[in-house]
Amino acid sequence: MRVRRLAAWTALPLAVTLGLAACGSGGDGGSGGSGSDTVSIQIAEPQHLVPTNTTETAGNQVISGLFSPLVDYDAQNKPVEVAAESVTSTDNKVWTIKLKDGFTFHNGEKVKSDNYINAWNYGAYAPNGQGGSYFFEKIAGYEDLQGKQPKAKTLSGLKKLDDLTFQVTLGAPYIDFKTMLGYNAFYPLPDAAFSAPGVLKADYEQAPIGQGPFKMKGTWQHDSKIDIERYDAYPLDKPKSKNIEFRIYQQLTAAYADLLADNLDVLPTIPTENLSTAQTDLGDRYQTSPMSSFQFLAFPTFDKDFANPDVRKAISMAIDRDEITKSIFKNSQAPARSFVSPVLPGYRENTAGAAGEFNPTEAKKLYQAAGGPAKIVISYNGDGGHKDWVDATANQLKANLGVEVVGSAEPKFADLLNKVEKKQPVGMFRLGWVMDYPSMEDYLGPLYTTNGSSNYYGYSNPDFDRLVKEGSAAATQDEAIKKYQQAEDILAKDMPVIPLRFGENVFGHSSKVKNVEMDLFQRVNLVKVEAAS
Template sequence: MQVRRLAAWAALPLTVALGLSACGTGGDSGSTNPDGVVSIGIAEPQHLLPGNTNETSGSQVLAALYSPLVDFDEANKPYEVAAESITTTDNKTWTVKLKDGTFHNGEPVNADSYLNSWNYAAYGPNKQDNGFFFERVEGYKDLNPSDANATPSAKTLSGLKKVDDKTFTITLSEPFSEFKALLGYTAFYPLPKAAFEDPAASPLVLKKDFEQAPIGNGPFKMKGAWQHDSKIEVERFADFKGAAPKIGGVTFPIYQNSQAEYADLQANNLDVVKTIPTEALSTVQGDLGDRFQQSPASTFQFLAFPTFDPRFSKPEVRKAISQAIDREEIVNAVFQGSQKAAYSFVSPVVAGYRDKSCGAACDFKPAEAKAAYAAAGGPKSLNISYNADGGHKQWVDATCNQLKANLGVECVGTPEAKFADLLQNVEDKKDVGMFRMGWVMDYPSMENYLNPLYSTNGSSNYYGYSNAEFDNLVKQGSAAATSDEAIKKYQQAEDLLARDMPVLPLRFGQNNFGHSTKVKNVSMDLFNRVDLNKIEVVS
């Protein structure tokens, strides 16, 4: 399991304006160079394959290489991009008709391109991190037996059917009214025949070197191969059928730490930094002037409890720790007001968000917290594990200082070199104490903040939280006929989180980004991606 859409660097702060589009910058003055190349800093991606890419650096690259079936408008509603239409009469069987499209190697984009890509991702033995995105499709369980060592009874999803070269149907095991939005996620990109050893084989076998130079259907194609820990380069694809970008290509330099990345931006050696380091927030206005920008994002930062650890098994202990944290003080002192304190479990950018749905459990009440903590037998020492490569030390230390002062306990931050290492320790049930987590939505829905993170079998439920009533409410919401009906069920499920507190909401982020003097019209979307259709190079 992997926490999807996780940013490697520090938390991303968020403007709470539902439906706002990402802010642009740079103005319209001055001539531009349509063949210019921009540079955008990223961390080393884990993968560059649709079925296996679930973090923000890899997703940024794939957003250049692939055109999605749907994207989202300013109200966060999905609209067709590579799809001509996506229709349903019952929210269970969906029909997708495709626009004309071409892969970078000249292959036509057709129904098989999607069916092959999705069947490969969903087939359990392929161990694709995004495979679970197909769990709603009929036949998924046949491809993913409960015994991971067992051979699946099927090799393809029974719910996927080709109608003709440009049309296919998707039958879900249960109705899901928001399925169209789900189709905008990375996992649902197509793959060409050239990706596979034998495109007629079943099950499909991916060519070992394919993701070193992925072949997509998007506005840019790979220029050479992925240069690990160095850079990835893409160039404009002349035969792209959609809206043409206003630049000739993108270089994605790969950075190991955010300070070095920011230094290159200040020196005008890098065009875009997607996340300004926490340490630079106090000086960034002076450093960059109006080249420092903010826009809405979907980031949710929180502290998770290993509920399977006896020290944190009582909700009373978890609530007391929550009430001992002054979220506003940390937002102002550490993040210079560039984030918003979180008192809810879902982001303000999704429909159904309610301010302070966490209730009293998220109120700062140090005296009450100390008494409740002692009464519940809370541990005398605490630690907060975090990934050292993400710029989290300052706020973790500040949080520990508050817990020391307000609960009378010892508290230390415990850095892990990489986030993957931290998650592995959690999965192995090692003593990590509390641990920091971050979430960037896959698609704009309350369901995407609830189901993966807190359902008993949620793909990113690392804390062992299990509540049958919660699971049932989320399931009812997913099957609801309308969005309004779904939201009512999701809100009831969120109320249970406020009661049980498996995690502590800390902050909602926004995109804090900066750019060089060499580019303009820089904007970022809710998924922490630079909009490559808008950015321009100044002549």
Template structure:
């Protein structure tokens, strides 16, 4: 949902980025930058802190401190090299990755090509059951690492050339492969992360060793905090703070209260119930900016009561997206009727067609004709600010469909994901997605393909998978988009999820920090934020 990836909070904001507000001056008085101070940033409990197992925005925020990606993205969503010196291909199938010199892991190990190969092979190996294994599917040899038992332990498409160079051979050409490499799954791992070749140290994710601008300070204190400190040997841009405490909250309202009292420096999403007063509460410390998030209501399509598209369509038509956006989110979130965000090329408005029309009478007739269940459970994570809109949605479903609807909070997002991974019954469930890299394919493949890393609803459509594969092999972005749009049309017909709202960043900070920015991936920019004396 970070977030890129699975998103824990609803992301809410206005359409335009507001100007940055400086808190204090750069002189000798109050408000002077303090490079020796640490800042405190709100997150919820991560599910994992192993790069190839991190598929949600809380873990992604922490890992963005500990690791430096091969590439990042500029303001136009175009990739540029960070830890990589170059990433090139002449045929979009064989890619050569050359690394920059000077990078070391936080334990002093030099970063080499082998560290990337070891990490990627670990992530792709089926028995390791990594959440982001899907992202290695395009590399030659991936299928051999699946099965019981797998036919191989390493990807045949990875080859070390020298200490700073490796090649990646894909099973099929993919023009956007370089763009993918900013994603968390493609971080390297040090030798110290393994107890034997391909065997990850069980304690690694409690104190991850990366090669980024910050290193761990102690270990992950579950349900409490993760602390990092500046890594002075980092060869890239140095942060302007001495460290970060990622403070773990179970309730967004508690985090908001701490920001107001300057006991927390950044809350990444203002709780919905605090949106009306946030501009007055925080003044110019209430901030808004574009994001890539999409809020969804998902169906366990493998369960009989939700197996019919007509039932799913009726539920969609019984929900007043515009009304909830206005009443709960005060117009800050935009109603969504498409499966991809407006921030990516290829977005089309209202791709779900009639299913996005609010029509209670038709919805009820369709629901009854299809034999929809008389009781609907709507599960969501209680450590995100979802209760208000879930209750409003349940009220509408109960009234418009003549059913009993109950909202069921899970204590933590990680708990909900675990239940979904085990296919335990949770009824309808809330999902959020934040793009991993700027492409239509990233909104479609992980969420809906048969092997998608975040396909928790059991959706299967061979033609959909085929169109995705054809889009990936397309020689141009324009041809790829045509294939992806055709795949999106199949989703509109099958409706395994209901798009609800496009989110944007709506965040706040204390008077003790400035230059607080959030990116399209639901992450605070840790290289820009400053602490103030």
């Protein structure tokens, strides 16, 4: 089972809580410690910098500066062309992508159709082991590239029409394919990235060559920093800053101290420990903005203790989301009572209905009538900053249901997922999700369909699966949203998970920079940020 943007954190970026390398606080007192023409930004040590293998926040932040997507999203989260001149289809199955002329890679190569086709084929080919391979599964021929001995090396659904135009044929119609193209797995790769057809150079990600607004400055300094500089031949809006230094920290608290001392320019996530004082510490340099994260508790629906939906509903009703959001998270997150993020077209408030409302009296009655277990275990990853809210949730359930409730920490997020995947007894378990692209399907499909890539709880409902499939194949966005909403209504009846909180970007910057913005994917807008002077 493949993990998509499952989040290991509670208020921190995925890679931050999966373990950072040595702290690189450094600095000489200038903006980012590198002079007034440089903006410094805290990140974790990326796992990878190959676009089709970059599935965590830190790496995505870096390559968002080195590459330009085919599409980005407007204020309504609808796709708008960036590197693409147009993305069109008459049936949502056969798509024609025409590229804008004038884009070049940082080594001077002209960007052409083959660069996308070669990159996507490389990403989809299973023996290459790319973490984002599943993003190509909707393209015809994907299955032939899977397994230890694939039948083919290239996707049959990709066809070059000319140097600036190529055609993508999907296995089935998908209304949101254009929206999907904003994800980083769909970036192109230059010819120089390959040592032979389909063979990526071993050292490519140490100095990735992209076609974005910034280019690498030197190589990836592991556990220390990554420097990029403005690419003057970029054909669209030029960055305001000449240089960006991505500075790798081991602890967010150390980065916060540097931020207060004006030795770090941008901290994308305020540490939980500092939330109570951050507004006072930073004044108008403390900022928040919408983000797409979704935190929830999942039930192993294959476990007899949690097989009854009424047991699951009762547990949900016994949790006071508002109190935990206020006391633990200082209102830096928002209580969740729906199954998709508020940032999405089609979001509705309180789709969980009565099961999402705090009602301890009715919760206890329902729990006892449904034969809920005498002991509840809440498993979580110990590397993700979850202990405080899990303990608070356990105390609420003890008091409101009259049962024994304990939190159980697994050392790492991967350890928790491995146990769940093997159906080992873990009780309830926490998970989080950050969207790949703004579509309800990106929550409903991977998290809840029977064969969803991140359905770790064994949930299966044929009617739900059918509605998600019908939404994906719909002819219009309105029709798709209607089907997706009907599918979400089924989740409210079955409650395979308990919605807990929706996240926000909570970030800060130094007095030396301005125009600091963060997007729904927890990325700093690298084109807009600039030195205040």
